[in-house]
Amino acid sequence: MIDITRGDIQHRKFVFIDRDGVINQRAAKGQYITEPNNFILIGDTVETLKLLVKEQFEFIIISNQAGVGKGVFSAQQLDLVTQKMLGLLAEKGIPILDIFYCMHDYDENCMCRKPMPGMILAAVDKYAIDLKKCLFIGDDPRDVLTAQNANISSVLINCSPSELASSGVMPDFYAPLLSSLLPQLRTFYSN
Numbered sequence: 001m002i003d004i005t006r007g008d009i010q011h012r013k014f015v016f017i018d019r020d021g022v023i024n025q026r027a028a029k030g031q032y033i034t035e036p037n038n039f040i041l042i043g044d045t046v047e048t049l050k051l052l053v054k055e056q057f058e059f060i061i062i063s064n065q066a067g068v069g070k071g072v073f074s075a076q077q078l079d080l081v082t083q084k085m086l087g088l089l090a091e092k093g094i095p096i097l098d099i100f101y102c103m104h105d106y107d108e109n110c111m112c113r114k115p116m117p118g119m120i121l122a123a124v125d126k127y128a129i130d131l132k133k134c135l136f137i138g139d140d141p142r143d144v145l146t147a148q149n150a151n152i153s154s155v156l157i158n159c160s161p162s163e164l165a166s167s168g169v170m171p172d173f174y175a176p177l178l179s180s181l182l183p184q185l186r187t188f189y190s191n
Helices: 043-054 066-070 075-091 118-127 141-149 161-167 178-190
Strands: 013-017 057-064 098-102 135-138 153-156
Touching (some): 043 057, 043 178, 057 118, 066 075, 098 118, 135 178, 153 178
Parallel strands (some): 013 057, 013 135, 057 098, 135 153
């Protein structure tokens, strides 16, 4: 973990990132990443995050994990997958400042399950984050709605143009791969 006292809070570059489909390959529809061996990094995202680390970006993962609430896998299994993720990212030189999971089932109507903004707002409270200077990177139109509900800018990657068109949402930045948006990310945080 990164020392949260490092640097002036006004000049820190916080990025919220979804997990499945952004950092790692998504499981098949209706399935979950329940075992560490099934956690496979997405190369383009990892290479882009490595570049951003060199530019002092800090990452907070925001992820729905309803499989725990449904009883498909346990919180302990989620922790094992998380440790695998953190280990793989650390090997690549990518520290993660924090992780916020919503483990509620779909029908629990919690405030933390995306597209509700609860996880982002919890991170804002914990780290005194200025939302005007944040992005949320996701792979699902629901992630765009999450960003909009938290009043931050959205980045949508790894989402097909047809899925985006049928969703009716409009992200602030869109590209098939995160690396394609590197210049825009740098510009956003330099303003």
